[in-house]
Amino acid sequence: MKAAVMFPNEERPRYTDFPEPLIQNDDEVLVRVKAVAIKHLDKSMASGKHYASVAPKGHGALIGGDGVCLLADGTRVYGMGVSGMLAEKAVIHKDRIVRLPESLDNATAAALPNAVIGAAMGLKFKANIHAEDVVLINGATGVTGRVAVQLAKYYVIATGRNQQSLEDLLSLGADEIISLKQTDEKFTAQLAAIHHATPIDIVIDYLWGHPAELILEVLKGRGMFTRPISY
Template sequence: MKALVMTPGGVAPQYVKNFPEPIAGSRDEVLISVKAASIKHLDKSRATGKHYSTKDDMQHAKVIGVDGIGLLEDGTRVYALGVTGMIAEKAIVEKSKLITVPEGLDDATAAALPNAVAGSVMALRISAGMKNGETVLINGATGFTGKMAVQIAKYYGARKVIVTGRNEKSLQSLLSLGADAIVPIRQDDKSFVEQIKKLHAETPIDVILDYLWGHTAELILGSLKGKGAFTHRTRFVSIGSLAGNEIQLSSEMLRSLNLQLSGSGLGSWTKDEMQKLIKEILPEMFQLAADNKLKVNTVTVNLQDIEKVWDMEVSDGKRLVVII
């Protein structure tokens, strides 16, 4: 079968025309014909063995891609998490992790949406326990997942959504998706902190979704720092680390404010929470997208051309999707 394959020691995956077709290993697994699969930071870091879920697990050639859209033998169109890599003509998936894709939702959109839903809804609803009427700050909101998070926070009833980002044009576009206030990252630290402090004073920030970590996370936490009096409780959820994998966090900082600091990712969810994502959250979001209530922007590429664009930076908060 045709597939996108990473070989041990490889620096980039290769398009292979005759990779062995996978075989289901149990009655709980099924073979599907893949039609579309998105390429995310997760896929790229797993491909090179840099993601925490693939450390020391790169001894054999592997098909890339953690999830995608495909057809069952009876023609049913489903979204699935792959037991084997999904950027290939065939893949093995678990029967218990299949979601029927609603009519009216194209393959590219359906393939692009789930990772962004997991990277926003799980943080909002599971890690932060967001409630209707709360104020949400999204740090690094101009990427694909950040744009989904803005829309989903509003859908869940956020009173106010504050967004940060580097790309001024993309940052402004978030206002049309539901953002209420924008804070450019490309300004001096003092101005950035003062702007966050002002917004926090006006409507105290309840939830922070952080896709950047690094210096901007330090600045945001510093802007919330108390002075010995009672402070508003803020739930800070780390989802990504595009601006760096480490920050400096002092004990004094933690003692000065009412802060809940947590992460949202593959290793932080329970089995029950994962089932909630599969059985409840994703079907709801698929239907919202099918009803044009979620704006999803994609760039598509055919499987045979994927090597040419593997390292391409997709701009304006779009998601790259491989059509198979």
């Protein structure tokens, strides 16, 4: 079969022939792959550079960890791969399958899970979000940030550098937008005014660095945090 294969000492995957995967136990199923979204983690794992990966051997390693597939009966699902996914066929876990609605195209279905999980994990499991929490999303103009805006929903404050993308977030559920391109003084003044009117409960930060320093400066108050905040 054809596949995208990472070889030792190469920066990019190579489109080439690769042995078809084999099912190892009853918890696995062989599928035909329709779409795969490649993330930085996938490339790092396949190249052997990630701390949890094994360096590719001479025959290389398949890239990709999840994607849209067809089961033997033609059912279209999103699945988590046992090994690499960016190939004509792959083996996936039977208990890590989600049936896809007809209205969702393959490319979108493959691309969304990483962003949704990245947003939902922080909001639900780290911050333990509740219905009336006010959420500040720092770096909301990226894909994961845009998803986080829609998940947080109740009262959302979004920051970002792209003004058009920031304004687009208003239609996705953001209540306030703050540009990171303005001066530090204007940024902190705007955030402080919003925080005073609608105290922030949760901060989801996709940027860190200097913007995070400014946010913490506003939230800490005069020498101490003025209210419990999940960051």
